[in-house]
Amino acid sequence: MSPHDFRLLLEDRNGYEVFMIKAAEFQENKNINRKKKERWNENKVERATNAMWQQFVENMYETVSSNIECNPQNKSLKWQQFLKKHNVLENFDESITELEFQ
Numbered sequence: 742m743s744p745h746d747f748r749l750l751l752e753d754r755n756g757y758e759v760f761m762i763k764a765a766e767f768q769e770n771k772n773i774n775r776k777k778k779e780r781w782n783e784n785k786v787e788r789a790t791n792a793m794w795q796q797f798v799e800n801m802y803e804t805v806s807s808n809i810e811c812n813p814q815n816k817s818l819k820w821q822q823f824l825k826k827h828n829v830l831e832n833f834d835e836s837i838t839e840l841e842f843q
Contacts, residue, residue, distance in 0.1 A: 742820040747805075748798045754830055756837035757794075764793045767842035793842075805829060 742750075751757055768786045775781070781789070811819035824830060 742806075742817065744799065744802050747802045748795075750830070751798060751801070751833060754834050756834035759834075759837045760794060760797065760840065761790065763837075763840060763842060764790045768793070801833070 765786070768789045772781050772786055805823070809819050809823045
């Protein structure tokens with residue numbers, strides 16, 4: 742599975758929406774605490790939120806992919822089997838509900 746396909750798979754889950762809400766709140770709170778003249782505009786806050794998501798997906802992809810032994814012929818099957826066997830998508834949704842940014 743490519744990183745792009747993995748990201749799309751995660752973005753189809755409820756955990757994605759929860760992550761984005763929490764990340765946006767985190768970035769907005771950081772922004773409020775900045776000095777008035779150093780505050781970011783809405784677009785920059787949104788880009789920072791999206792960057793948090795991208796970094797999260799990259800880290801998760803690396804973690805999962807490092808545990809899957811496959812070759813080009815069976816890559817898709819091995820990914821599907823691993824995700825199902827280890828409840829990766831369900832665990833993703835659950836872990837996001839407990840996620841707190843600091």
